[in-house]
Amino acid sequence: MSRIAIINPAFEVSYWGLEYSQPLFGKKANMPVASLPLLAALTPPEHEVVLFDENVETLDFEELETFDIVALTGMSVQRFRMDSIVSELKDRGCFVVIGGPWVTVEEDYFGDRADVIFIGEAEDTWPRFLKEWQDDEHQHRYEQTEKTEMATVPTPRHDLLKNKHYLVGSLQISRGCPFQCEFCDIIVTFGRRPRIKQASQVTAELDSLLGQGMHIVFIVDDNLIGNKAAIKPVLREVAAWQQKHGYPIVFSTEASLDLCEDDELMELMAEANIQSVFIGLESPDEESLKETKKYQNVRSRGGTMLDKVHRIQDFGLEVWCGLIVGFDNDTSAIFATQQKFLKDSRIAHAMVGLLHAIPKTPLHARLLEEGRLDLADEHHFGTNVIPKGMTRDELLQGYLETMRNAYEPDVYFDRLDQLFVRDRFEFRALNTDYFQQHPWQRRKQFAIFTAGFVAMFIRLMWKIPDADLRRTYRRQIWGAVRKRFTSPDIYFFYVLKCAMHYHHHRMTTEMIDDPSKFVSSYGKAMRSDQPAAEKASCHPVPELQPAGNVGVVASPGLPVVEVGSSS
Template sequence: MVKIAIVNPAFEVSYWGLEHAQPMLGRRANMPVASLPLLAALTPAEHDVTLIDENVEPIDFEALADFDLVGVTGMSVQRFRMAEILQELKSRDIFVALGGPWVTVEEDYFEDLADVIFIGEAETTWPQFLDEWQQGTHRYRYEQTARTDMSTVPTPRHDLLKNKYYMFGSLQFSRGCPFQCEFCDIIVTFGRKPRIKQPSQIIDELECLRREGLKIAFIVDDNLIGNKRGIKPVLKEVAKWQEDNGYPLAFSTEASLDLCEDDELMELMARCNIQSVFIGIETPNEESLKETKKYQNVRERGGTMLEKIHQIQDFGIEVWCGLIVGFDNDTTEIFETQKTFLKESRIAHAMIGLLHAIPKTPLHARLQQEGRLDTNDDQAFGTNVIPKQMTREELRDGYIETMRHAYQPDVYFDRLDDLFITGGFRTRVFDTDHFRARPLLRLRQSAFYFAGFAVLFWRLMRHTPDRELRQIYRSRILNVVRQRLTDPAIYFYYVIKCAMHYHHHKMTADIIEHPDTFVSTIGKSMRTSTPAVEPLALQVLTKQTTCP
């Protein structure tokens, strides 16, 4: 028996990390990285596997010295902490296997700190390495010759995670995206042909999450609807599982904007209890979208981008989005344009980021050829991209101001209230035929959300240190309760959004207070997409934002 530990390094404070909100929600991290339980499942049963996530527990290096093998994963945003961990392991003469998004795109970054590295997906290379390592014939570098057949992926070992410390669970239905966004590394790593698990695999994983007591999970697919025809049978089986089991889980996911074009698909997602979707909007500047080859956001079918967003919201699925500033077609006017678009879209949660060129993407290759890449690893302007129509200072300062404005309390809550109160947003699942025909199920769900609201409201009031913000949260929450008295799910989620606002507001305030030092941190820690959950070779490549 081989004793194996697999380590995920701590993230720095970032948009999706919700670090400042964790005390309010009674957790230590938002989600586990999906690579940890997957790698454990890929490990032959005769070996002993321990999963260590530094985001919920400290690393005991003394204890790691007792393991035969230590695996370390990590994305680009974790690379500095990864280096520290690898150096400590090397000083203790511990055998180290290294994988994940960053080493996949920068193989030489960690030099000789690892004994073996994994590039890309690892469903076949990880078991192969373990067998060869025991025989003393292992190589230094492993990379699969073919993309993973998703029908062969085992059920991740969620039982090995410390799930009580996470807000949400995570799972995966598919990999790959059919689009060709220039900045996105997902199509480089996963390809443009989506590969989907069998329904039975997904149902097994849902059962595992339920046994672990999880109530909310993020479906980490980079574009759940990349293959619309292929995903519909899967969603039908998930919907049936939810209906047969009384809807034990609520989901969020990522998808492309063309979701609005398919009512059948949206209805299936609603029946699965997918309550929100993250969409890579990127920019209202159509020339920038064409520049980056995000053609799916500019095609005329379905209306304008705002109309498409409103269609999804009006259907009953909340929209979160990613926005980017710094495209070649962006001038300093883009910052006011983004502010206006965000207000009109009624999107509360917008991850605004600086355009960043990830190695091996078409954007990186183009800018390298043009001599417009900052090769300093600790970028003083928060990005390695040298903009075309503004100075680096203008891009940095415009970004900071856009973030400040987006999470100014009155601006944020006006967007939220425009959707929840004025727009009367209601989560679609509660209006499906299944719920309408089962009043007891509706009552049980209402009781769950009301109890959750009461607990979270108490925690929010107790753990928000800023008195003025507490007053704002209390006033806004009481208003939504008065307006939506018979819909406890809405004010349950409203409290969560207050906690999320505190994190975004605090993070932005820190950027403003320390612009020089903190913007440098953006370049190190800005999470692109929902990177805490992308599962690849000891974890996959991260991307600029959701490519869809």
């Protein structure tokens, strides 16, 4: 028997990480990357596996020395921490294995310090490596010749995670996306044919998550609805599982904008208790969308992009989004355009990102040929893209101003109130036929929301150090309670959004006050921290490539995304 350590390195402060809000929730991190428990499940039982997530615990290198194999996974935004961990492990004589999104697109990044690297998915190659390693016949590089059939993926070992430290659990149902966005690495890694688990696999994993006390779960698929016909029967089974267990889990996920075209699909998502959906909107400029081949956002069916967002919201699914600045068609006018679009869309949570060219994507190849890539490992303007319609400094400063504007309290709460207070948004999940026919279940849910609201309000008033923000939150929350008094679900979510605003506002303020910190931190990896550039986002590929997420979600329905959204 061999002892195997699998490590997820620490993330730097990020938009979806909600690091500044975690004390309000009593947690250390939003969500575990899906690769850790999946790799553990793929490991033959004769081996001992221990999972380490540096986001919730400090690495003990003396302990790591005692393992036969030390494996790391990680995304581009983790690569500098990965590099330092690898150096420390090699100095101690450890056998080091590296996989995940970053090494998949930059195979030579760690040089000869990696004893073994894994490219792409690893359901087949990870067990094969372990057998060859035992026989002293292992290779240096492993890459599957075929994409993993999701029907063969085992239930991840959620029991091996330190679940008490996470706010949200992670679940993967499918991989792959049918679209062809130029900047996205998802289709490079997973392909354009969506592959979906069987419904029985999904419900078995829900049993596992519930057994670990997870009641908020992010479905990390890069586009849950990539194959609409195939996902519908799975959603029906998830809805049946929810009804059988009394709706114990709240979901959020990622999907493409064409969700608005399918009422049946939206209803099934609601019945499964999916309450929020992240959508890669990227830009209100149609020429920029066509440039990046995001054709699903510009087709005329369903009206304008704003019409489509409103349709999804009016149905009863909250929309989160990613926006990108820095396309070739963008001039300095794009920043005001993005700000107006964000206001009109009524979207509270939008991660604006700088376009970033990820290795192996069509965007990277095109810009490399055009001589418009900053090839340094650290990018002093927050991205490796040299823009066409403005200077690099204009792009960075416009980006920072757009983020500042988005999370100024009065601007943020104007968007939030427009949707939740003035337009009286209702979560469809709590108004499906099941809840209409089981009013006691609806009352139970409302009691939970009321208790949660009281607890979170007290935490906000107790733990947020900024007195001006506390006053703002207090005024806004009581205004929402007065106007939506019969809807405890609404003011529960409202108080959560105040907690999330605290993180976004503080993070943005720090970026504005010290851009050099932003450049040295975010710019290092700047897949842009959100669907703005790269999307090694929520995909748990068995990050050896089972998977990763950049960030994490914070409330029922927070998508966690890194960058390069395909949805």
